[in-house]
Amino acid sequence: MIKHPYLLWAGISLFSLAYLLQFPFPxxxxxxxxxxxNLGIPPYSNMDTESGLHFFGLASLAALILSLFFIGHSLKKWQGKILFASISIFIITPSAIVSAYQSTMAAGVYAVDYDREKSSCSYEADEEKKEMYIQFSIPLENKSSEEVNVTVEFIESIHRVEDVPTISLLNKEGIQEETLLPKEKDTFHFEETVDISDLEKYYYGGQANGINLILRDSNGNERSL
Structure with missing residues (x-):
């Protein structure tokens, strides 16, 4: 069945590298x-907006393609089935592994799942009072069997057209704190009126989805989500 063992091991090594590079956690x-x-290698050609050539994506794609090429040429038969199984493993299993880990072994902030696409924010400025009224909803799920206390810090998108604060204004009133009961899944709502008298520029109103945030637990662990 195996025609070239050295090609098989090279393929498995490259496949493992590509799998690790694309792993969606923490x-x-x-x-x-x-x-x-951490190695000082920019993942994007334009790091200010995280756009342009995606060096990291190209590297992981090249590793995956080479791994499949080596694996396919290392076998005498079943090449199609093995390659199909490899691609299926690469696509399907990462999210399943993360979910299983969060439900069984993870603790603290690592056990918390954030459904980013269902988050939302709306804001409206009162020009006379120089205040911004902000409403926020973030869906969180504690997949562990223990209570988790987290703080929530709201992060601006780097893809903004102008450097004008919106959702990060919530941080002016102090970092938000939430307690998630074991296996609790809920959407948490924040409402704040924030002083904007010190801002030179601000938006009069708007809304956003897919909000970036940082979760931290009482042990000092944090995740950018």
């Missing part, structure tokens, strides 16, 4: 991006 961005940043 932060919003894949695990490989954190490795690139």
């Amino acid at each position: 932060h919003r961005t894949p695990f490989g991006e954190a490795i690139f940043r």
Whole structure:
């Protein structure tokens, strides 16, 4: 069945590397991006807006393609079935592994799942009072069997057209704190009226979805989600 063992091991090694680079935990961005940043390698050609050529994505894609090429050429038969199984593992299993880990072994902030696409924020300025009224909803789920206390810090999107604060204004009133009961799944709502008299520019109103935030637990662990 195995025609070239050295090609098989090379393929498995490259496949494992690509799998690790694309692993979607513990932060919003894949695990490989954190490795690139720690090594001083920019994941994007334009780091200010995280746009342009995605060096990290190209590297992981190249590793995956090479791994499939080596694996396919290392076998005498069943190449199609093995390659199909490899691609299925690469696509399907990461999220399943994360979910299983959060439900069984994870503790603190690592056990918390954030449904980012269902988050929402609306804000409206009162020009006379120089205040901004902000409403926020974030869906969180504690998948562990223990209570988790987290603080929530709201982060502006780097893809903003102008450097004008919106959701991060919530942080002016202090970091939000929430307690998640074991296996609790809920949407938490925040409402704040924030003083904007010290701002030179601000938006009169608007809304946003897919909000970036940082969760921290009492042990000092944090995740960017």
